[in-house]
Every structure is written in C-alpha cells, then in structure tokens.
Amino acid sequence: MSDTFHFTRRGLLKTSAFAGAALATPHLFTRNAFAQGNAFRNDPSNKSTVTLGFNVPQTGAYADEGADELRAYQLAVKHINGEGDGGMLNTMKPLALQGNGILGKKVDYVTGDTQTKSDAARAAAKRMIEKDGVIMFSGGSSSGVAIAQQSLAQEMGVVFMAGLTHSNDTTGKDKRRYGFRHFFNAYMSGAALGPVLKERMGTDRRAYHLTADYTWGWTQEESIKNTTEALGWETVNAVRTPLGAGDFSQYITPVLNSGADVLILNHYGKDMVNSLTQAVQFGLRDKQVNGKDFQIVVPLYSRLMAQGAGENVQGIVGSTNWHWSLEDEGSKAFTKSFGQEYGFPPSQAAHTCYVQTLLYADAVERAGTFYPPEVIKALEDFEFDGTGNGPTLYRGADHQCFKEVLVVEGNDNPSSQFDLLKVVKQVPREQVMYDPSIFGGELGPYEV
Amino acid sequence: MLMESPRKDYMIMAIFTAVVLTMPLWTAPFGASYPDLLQKFAIYGIFAVGFNLLFGLTGYLSFGHAAFLGVGSYAAVWSFKLLSMNVLPAIVFAILIAALFAVLIGFVSLRRSGIYFSILTLALAQMSYNMAYSVLTPITNGETGLQLEHGDPRVLDFAFGAEETAGLPSTNLFGLEMSGWPGFYFCAVVLILAFFLSLRIFKSPFGLKLRAIKSNQNRMMYTGYNTRPHLLLVFVISGMYAGLAGSLLAVTDPLAGAERMQWTASGEVVLMTILGGAGTLVGPLLGAGLIKYFENIFSAINEGVLHSAFSFLPDFLNDFLTFIVAPFVGEGWHLTLGALFMAVVIFLPGGIMEGIRRLTGLAKRTASHRGGKGSARTGGPAHSAEG
Structure with missing residues (x-):
C-alpha cells in the first residue's frame, strides 16, 4: 500500500489541520449570534414543523414511569395537532391553542433515554438540541436528573419543562430561568399532610424516619420533620438508607425497639415498594406502642408504586400530585382520552408531563413567537384552570406551579388493579404556598 | 512485528490524525x-486507550476504572469553581488528582492478581461511588452533581480582571469557548496526543516488559525483574488517562455526577475494549465509538421513526417490519448491544480488530490466488469461516 501513496507526514498534518479549521469556522460564530436581536437556537420560523424532545427513563429503575410519561407526551402532541378528542384542550382556561399545532406549525417529536443518570440524560438532551433541533425538551423521574437537565437548558438557551421531580431544590436553590416545574415538591407534601396527620394520629407521636440517602430524600425528610415537629411530634431517629438497597430488614428491626409509634418512609419507586412491604411483613402495623396503634406514612405516593406494593398499602396515608379518579372536568377529559388510547388510566407522572407540554405550547401561542425569553415571560405568573388541580399559578419568582395537593390513602376494597388509592382530601393551594426566598437560589438571565 | 520502523509509526499517526479530524x-x-456525540467518541476513546494500556498489555482486568474518570471530573469542576474557567489548569489538576488516587488504589489492589485484583478494584471503585453519592456530599454535591454556581471564587479569573456575568460563565481555552465544535476539536487534538503516547508505550521496552508480565509473571520474576513497580506505573498511567477523560467530560460540559463512578461505567470501558479488541492500538477506540453510537443514536429510534423509514414498503409489510425491529431499537438498545457483544465474543474473540484482520487477510489471499493459481481458491474462504 505504502508504495502507491506518497504522502509525507508534514503534508498530511497540514492538510488535516486546514480541513479542521475550515470545518470549525462556521460554528465559531453561531453562539454569539444568539444574543443579538431575536435570533435564537433552533428557530423553527422557516420550517413547517416544530420539534419537541421527550427525554424519559426508558431503561432502569424508573422505566415504568418513563413509559407512562412517553404515552402522555404522544397524546399531548396528538391533541395539540388537532387529532383525537382534544383531551384537556377542551377544559383548560384560558387557552390560546387552536388545535392546529403551535403557531400553525405541526408538532413533531423525538425521544431519548435518560437511564435515570445525569450524564446520559444530558447526552440525550444535547443530541436533541444539537442534532434534532428541538425548541423545547421535557421529561424526568428523578430530581438529580431534572436539575442537571435544567442547567443544561440554561446554558443552551432551550426551554426545559420538568416532568416528575419532587425535590425542593428543583425550583429552590437550583432553579433556572429556562426550567419550569408543574409537579409539587416535598415542602408541599409536608404542608398538605400536616393537618391530616394531626387529625388521624394526634399531636403526641414519636416518629422514626427511613430516608433514601440522596438529595431528594433529605429535602423530604427535612420538610416532613418541620411539619410534624410543628404539630408537637418528637423525632426519635432519622436513618439514611442507600438507594436501591433491596433488603430493608436491617433498618426496620431497630424501629421495633426504638419506642417510635410512627414510621415515615422517605423512599420512592422500588425502594418504597420494598421498604413498605417489609415493614408490613414485620408486623409493624399490628403493633401497639405507647398505647397507640403503630402507623406508617409514605409522604410521596404514586399509583405505580401502590401497584407494586399491592395489599400492603391499605390504609397508609401519603400525598400525591394528581389521581385519575378526580371528578373535575380536566381530569375526566384527560383520563378518558388516555384510557381510549392505551386502555388503562394515566399515572400522576403522565398527567404532569401532559400538562407541561400543553402549557409550553399555549405559552408560545400567547407570546406569538418561539423566542425563548418571550415564551418564558408568557409562562411566568400565568394563572390557569381546568388541568385537574383546580386554579393554578405558575409563580414567576421560582417557576413552581401552585395548585391543590392531594392527600390519599391506600384503598381497603379496590374495585380494580388501578383503584388502589382513594383521595382523602384536596388541600387548597393557599395552604401549601410558601415564600420563594426560603430556599435561596437564583433564576439567572432571560438571554443566554 | 513489535519493533517496527519509526516511519511506519508516523504513517499510523498521520492516518489516525486525518481520520479523527475529519x-x-x-x-x-x-x-x-x-x-456532543463526537466529543463523547473522543473522550471515551481516550478512556479506552488508557484502559487498554493496563488490560491489553499486562492482562490485569481492572473493574474499577470509572473511579478515576469520576475523580478527574470532580477535580476539573473544582478547578473551574476555585481557580479559573480556563481548561488547562483543570486538566492538569484532574490528571494529578487521578494519579494520586491511582497510586492509592493500585498500591492496595496490585498485591493480588487475576480475579482478586478485579474484585478489589471493583470494590474500591464502588466504595468511591457510594461515598460520592452520600457521605462526601459537601465535596461532590451528591445525587445532584457538582455544578458551577454564582459566587464561585474563581481566584485566577478575577485576579486577571474578569467580571461577574449575569449567567454562568462557560469553560474556555484562552477565550475560545469549549462547547460545541471547538470543544470537539480540542478533545480530538488531546485524543491524538494520547494515542501517540500510547503508541510509544506499546513500542517501548517498557511496553515489552508489560507484555512479558502478561505472558508469564513468574518467569519474569525469576529473571530478576521486580514486576510490581512496573505494574504500579502502568496502573497509574492508565488512571491518569481516565482522569484526563474525566476532565474533558467536565470541560465540554461543566458538571460532575457520581454515576460516572458506578460499576456500570467501569464495566462499559471493559466492554469497549473487548468489543474493539484488547491489546490492539485502535480496537478500544472502535469499541468506544460503537457503544456510544448505540447509546445515543439507537436509543432514539422509536416506532414513528421506523414507520417513516419503511414507508416505501406496502402498509402490511411496513407494520410487520416495524413490529419485528421495534424491540431492538429505542428502549431495546441494550438488547442489540448485548447480542452484538455475544456475537463478537463467540465468533471474534479478538474483537472487531480480529474481524478486520480476517477480512484483509481474506482479501489478500483472494488477490494472490487470483494472481497465481485460480484453481485453488476454494480452500481460502472455507478455512477462514472455520477459524
């Protein structure tokens, strides 16, 4: 081979260096152009379609939730494009969407797999932004992943609509101008559960926390502790368990001898299924401590988790963002069109993702442009109703939605495999509102 | 085979440079x-090249190499936070910290070989991961990952008159931003340098000694060599490569998360190396590229994409093909990768490189057959199919 080609090393190096420089030049100037005028990344103005990116966990521990989220996104795209029965487009007020796409452009979408890992999520999001040209991306099932994606959104100048993320940090100390959350947070769980716990268990209780050992677990433990201690409860102990422990027996045995009469499980997903199942199998709920019935509380509930834990959830109290059995117009419309499409009711993860997609599309329609700073301004301090949680406010100061929070309990006599939770109380939003300054953090600039 | 002329090395480097930059x-x-994906190709290429120095040359299978990658990332992000947004101090700092870490882990785990060494490295790396995830949260920011923040000291930047911007600053090389295409070319140049160094190590007397350790460590010791310093040295060099890769991950995207240290990440680099061909120069790079390609492109193909890809076919065929192919793409990308890995391990134990060698061998043989005696051609292909 080397007899036929005579290229020197120097010549080749030179050529490749030039080729490299030539390839790089057009790209060197694109980023600065973003700041001037209304030129922005992935501007769809000259295209007939607009692309959204849905980045959900398709593999790993939260794959069930991810699959449900993806179904909801597909349904939202259908409805925005004017296909199907329209779902919440018929109930949401005010609404600028007309069922002909966004600003007359048909909505297309691309998907990605976050694997519930920050790195993989950011890689998938960058692929959507750099290759597929998305104007907005959305998704999530873990707070760490959501926070990583929303800081990417800020760097890239592309709006991120968070899916399921419950940590206070998402719209607290790690909030970003380009990130928005519709889902509720740990603080609201605490505020909503407080009165119900007081009513059911009184003010003289001794609580024992088992907490998933990472950011979300800690913020939830802190929020619940604040609430219960304000009721007059005593916190006996708070034990951190590694994420994905599988076997919780070594953590549950000490609870029996601790003198505590309430066990609070700050777990989510498979961890919650395992810890709750084992706590019930160890007979905690049949015990009498300090002359009272022993109780278990699961602050963040979801129907998918309840399905995993089966009968063990009966009578156990927790909070949730939304439940398909709600009787308002928005919930009924969404549950109906989701059921017709897929044959079973949607989860709360599906609900929040569906609503987030509609909210983004509607904000673009109201702003009259895809230019992100204008879209962000249209979402900030937006008041709306008819999406399943009563009157809702997208607070501009921290990009957190404020709406009713549900307190639910495991159903004693479920009529179907989906009817596992019953709504105990719809806590009005005034009761779960808080001052945005308590968590600190800074949103950052509109233009990046 | 080993001691080839420098001229051939230069040829390899020239071709390699051209291929990477284009x-x-x-x-x-x-x-x-x-x-983003090309940056990942280059970065994980560096990681795999470094891993191959240890595994390919000495046969010591480290199952905890991701720990060095993670440590490098954390070190680089801390350098961005404390010193400067310039990438050079971050890279130097990351390589040094990774080296230090590698000395510690290497010193402990190199006392054993074979499976015990693998398990020791795996345990130590998994320990690092768990600590980064929870106990060391003040340093690593736990699950959320270490990020840039407003109010970071950045001593050097401010000493040279930089001003606080409204948004977060971006990483740069003396003013050239390190995201997007410039970031890729920077990683590509580092990859070329790293590859050159690895080529020199492969061809050096040091490399030869390492191969001798692989073939028979006892014999090596009987001839009077103390093998452990050599092993520790290559372990540290390999760890520094991983630290370099980790720092580049932070350079192109200033965030460091604990998952980078998880055992799955360590396993990934093993897969990359074996898939491409352990002990070959280019193999690990091919493996790294293939795995990252699957993770990013295959995982994004959903049913809608398949339908439009097969849209030239009649409807029923379109639906049928989509139904058949769908489980292997999108969320099923792990399945395809697993099947591919099994196929490679079973049929090409030397990885993709062995496949390429066989193909070129086959081509050469066919060519020479055609030139010489055409009648004996039947022997060639049948033989290689067996092998």
Whole structure:
C-alpha cells in the first residue's frame, strides 16, 4: 500500500489541520449570534414543523414511569395537532391553542433515554438540541436528573419543562430561568399532610424516619420533620438508607425497639415498594406502642408504586400530585382520552408531563413567537384552570406551579388493579404556598 | 512485528490524525455528526486507550476504572469553581488528582492478581461511588452533581480582571469557548496526543516488559525483574488517562455526577475494549465509538421513526417490519448491544480488530490466488469461516 501513496507526514498534518479549521469556522460564530436581536437556537420560523424532545427513563429503575410519561407526551402532541378528542384542550382556561399545532406549525417529536443518570440524560438532551433541533425538551423521574437537565437548558438557551421531580431544590436553590416545574415538591407534601396527620394520629407521636440517602430524600425528610415537629411530634431517629438497597430488614428491626409509634418512609419507586412491604411483613402495623396503634406514612405516593406494593398499602396515608379518579372536568377529559388510547388510566407522572407540554405550547401561542425569553415571560405568573388541580399559578419568582395537593390513602376494597388509592382530601393551594426566598437560589438571565 | 520502523509509526499517526479530524464529515451519513456525540467518541476513546494500556498489555482486568474518570471530573469542576474557567489548569489538576488516587488504589489492589485484583478494584471503585453519592456530599454535591454556581471564587479569573456575568460563565481555552465544535476539536487534538503516547508505550521496552508480565509473571520474576513497580506505573498511567477523560467530560460540559463512578461505567470501558479488541492500538477506540453510537443514536429510534423509514414498503409489510425491529431499537438498545457483544465474543474473540484482520487477510489471499493459481481458491474462504 505504502508504495502507491506518497504522502509525507508534514503534508498530511497540514492538510488535516486546514480541513479542521475550515470545518470549525462556521460554528465559531453561531453562539454569539444568539444574543443579538431575536435570533435564537433552533428557530423553527422557516420550517413547517416544530420539534419537541421527550427525554424519559426508558431503561432502569424508573422505566415504568418513563413509559407512562412517553404515552402522555404522544397524546399531548396528538391533541395539540388537532387529532383525537382534544383531551384537556377542551377544559383548560384560558387557552390560546387552536388545535392546529403551535403557531400553525405541526408538532413533531423525538425521544431519548435518560437511564435515570445525569450524564446520559444530558447526552440525550444535547443530541436533541444539537442534532434534532428541538425548541423545547421535557421529561424526568428523578430530581438529580431534572436539575442537571435544567442547567443544561440554561446554558443552551432551550426551554426545559420538568416532568416528575419532587425535590425542593428543583425550583429552590437550583432553579433556572429556562426550567419550569408543574409537579409539587416535598415542602408541599409536608404542608398538605400536616393537618391530616394531626387529625388521624394526634399531636403526641414519636416518629422514626427511613430516608433514601440522596438529595431528594433529605429535602423530604427535612420538610416532613418541620411539619410534624410543628404539630408537637418528637423525632426519635432519622436513618439514611442507600438507594436501591433491596433488603430493608436491617433498618426496620431497630424501629421495633426504638419506642417510635410512627414510621415515615422517605423512599420512592422500588425502594418504597420494598421498604413498605417489609415493614408490613414485620408486623409493624399490628403493633401497639405507647398505647397507640403503630402507623406508617409514605409522604410521596404514586399509583405505580401502590401497584407494586399491592395489599400492603391499605390504609397508609401519603400525598400525591394528581389521581385519575378526580371528578373535575380536566381530569375526566384527560383520563378518558388516555384510557381510549392505551386502555388503562394515566399515572400522576403522565398527567404532569401532559400538562407541561400543553402549557409550553399555549405559552408560545400567547407570546406569538418561539423566542425563548418571550415564551418564558408568557409562562411566568400565568394563572390557569381546568388541568385537574383546580386554579393554578405558575409563580414567576421560582417557576413552581401552585395548585391543590392531594392527600390519599391506600384503598381497603379496590374495585380494580388501578383503584388502589382513594383521595382523602384536596388541600387548597393557599395552604401549601410558601415564600420563594426560603430556599435561596437564583433564576439567572432571560438571554443566554 | 513489535519493533517496527519509526516511519511506519508516523504513517499510523498521520492516518489516525486525518481520520479523527475529519470525523464531522464521515460520521454525517450515520446521523452521528453533532458536537456532543463526537466529543463523547473522543473522550471515551481516550478512556479506552488508557484502559487498554493496563488490560491489553499486562492482562490485569481492572473493574474499577470509572473511579478515576469520576475523580478527574470532580477535580476539573473544582478547578473551574476555585481557580479559573480556563481548561488547562483543570486538566492538569484532574490528571494529578487521578494519579494520586491511582497510586492509592493500585498500591492496595496490585498485591493480588487475576480475579482478586478485579474484585478489589471493583470494590474500591464502588466504595468511591457510594461515598460520592452520600457521605462526601459537601465535596461532590451528591445525587445532584457538582455544578458551577454564582459566587464561585474563581481566584485566577478575577485576579486577571474578569467580571461577574449575569449567567454562568462557560469553560474556555484562552477565550475560545469549549462547547460545541471547538470543544470537539480540542478533545480530538488531546485524543491524538494520547494515542501517540500510547503508541510509544506499546513500542517501548517498557511496553515489552508489560507484555512479558502478561505472558508469564513468574518467569519474569525469576529473571530478576521486580514486576510490581512496573505494574504500579502502568496502573497509574492508565488512571491518569481516565482522569484526563474525566476532565474533558467536565470541560465540554461543566458538571460532575457520581454515576460516572458506578460499576456500570467501569464495566462499559471493559466492554469497549473487548468489543474493539484488547491489546490492539485502535480496537478500544472502535469499541468506544460503537457503544456510544448505540447509546445515543439507537436509543432514539422509536416506532414513528421506523414507520417513516419503511414507508416505501406496502402498509402490511411496513407494520410487520416495524413490529419485528421495534424491540431492538429505542428502549431495546441494550438488547442489540448485548447480542452484538455475544456475537463478537463467540465468533471474534479478538474483537472487531480480529474481524478486520480476517477480512484483509481474506482479501489478500483472494488477490494472490487470483494472481497465481485460480484453481485453488476454494480452500481460502472455507478455512477462514472455520477459524
């Protein structure tokens, strides 16, 4: 081979260096152009379609939730494009969407797999932004992943609509101008559960926390502790368990001898299924401590988790963002069109993702442009109703939605495999509102 | 075979440089030509090249190499936070910290070999991961990952008159931003340098000694060599490569998360190396590229994409093909990768490189057969199919 080609090393190096420089030049100037005028990344103005990116966990521990989220996104795209029965487009007020796409452009979408890992999520999001040209991306099932994606959104100048993320940090100390959350947070769980716990268990209780050992677990433990201690409860102990422990027996045995009469499980997903199942199998709920019935509380509930834990959830109290059995117009419309499409009711993860997609599309329609700073301004301090949680406010100061929070309990006599939770109380939003300054953090600039 | 002329080395380097720098052109038909994925190709290429120095040359299978990658990332992000947004101090700092870490882990685990060594490295790396995830949260920011923040000290930047901007600053090389395409070319140049160094190590007397350790460590010791310093040295060099890769991950995207240290990440680099061909120069790079390609492109193909890809076919065939192919793409990308890995391990134990060698061998033989005696051609292909 080397007899036929005579290229020197120097010549080749030179050529490749030039080729490299030539390839790089057009790209060197694109980023600065973003700041001037209304030129922005992935501007769809000259295209007939607009692309959204849905980045959900398709593999790993939260794959069930991810699959449900993806179904909801597909349904939202259908409805925005004017296909199907329209779902919440018929109930949401005010609404600028007309069922002909966004600003007359048909909505297309691309998907990605976050694997519930920050790195993989950011890689998938960058692929959507750099290759597929998305104007907005959305998704999530873990707070760490959501926070990583929303800081990417800020760097890239592309709006991120968070899916399921419950940590206070998402719209607290790690909030970003380009990130928005519709889902509720740990603080609201605490505020909503407080009165119900007081009513059911009184003010003289001794609580024992088992907490998933990472950011979300800690913020939830802190929020619940604040609430219960304000009721007059005593916190006996708070034990951190590694994420994905599988076997919780070594953590549950000490609870029996601790003198505590309430066990609070700050777990989510498979961890919650395992810890709750084992706590019930160890007979905690049949015990009498300090002359009272022993109780278990699961602050963040979801129907998918309840399905995993089966009968063990009966009578156990927790909070949730939304439940398909709600009787308002928005919930009924969404549950109906989701059921017709897929044959079973949607989860709360599906609900929040569906609503987030509609909210983004509607904000673009109201702003009259895809230019992100204008879209962000249209979402900030937006008041709306008819999406399943009563009157809702997208607070501009921290990009957190404020709406009713549900307190639910495991159903004693479920009529179907989906009817596992019953709504105990719809806590009005005034009761779960808080001052945005308590968590600190800074949103950052509109233009990046 | 080993002691080839420097002229051939230069040829290899020239071709390699050309191929790496023109990546944006020739990856375009595969839908891979966008900055983030090409950056990942280059970065994980460095990681795999470094891993191959240890595994390919000495046969010591480290199952905890991701720990060095993670440590490098954390060190680089801390350098961005404390010193400067310039990438050079971050890279130097990351390599040094990774080296220090490698000395510690290497010193402990190299007391054993074979499976015990693998398990020791795996345990130590998994320990690092768990600590980064929870106990060391003040340093690593736990699950959320270490990020840049407003109010970071950045002593050097402010000493040279930089001002606080409204948004977060971006990483740069003396003013050239390190995201997007410039980021890729920077990683590509580092990859070329790293590859050159690895080539020199492969061809050096040191490399020869390492191969001798692989073939028979006892014999090596009987001839009077103390093997442990050599092993520790290559372990540290390999760890520094991983630290370099980790720092580049932070350079192109200033965030460091604990998952980078998880055992799955350590396993990934083993897969990359074996898939491409352990002990070969280019193999690990091919493996790294293939795995990252699957993770980013295959995982994004959903049913809608398949339907439009098969849209030239009649409807029923379209539906049928979509039904058949769908489980293997999108969320099923792990399945395809697993099947591919099994196929490679079973049929090509030397990885993709062995496949390439066989193909070129086959081509050469066919060519010579055609030139010489055409009648004996039947023997060639049948033989290689067996092998």
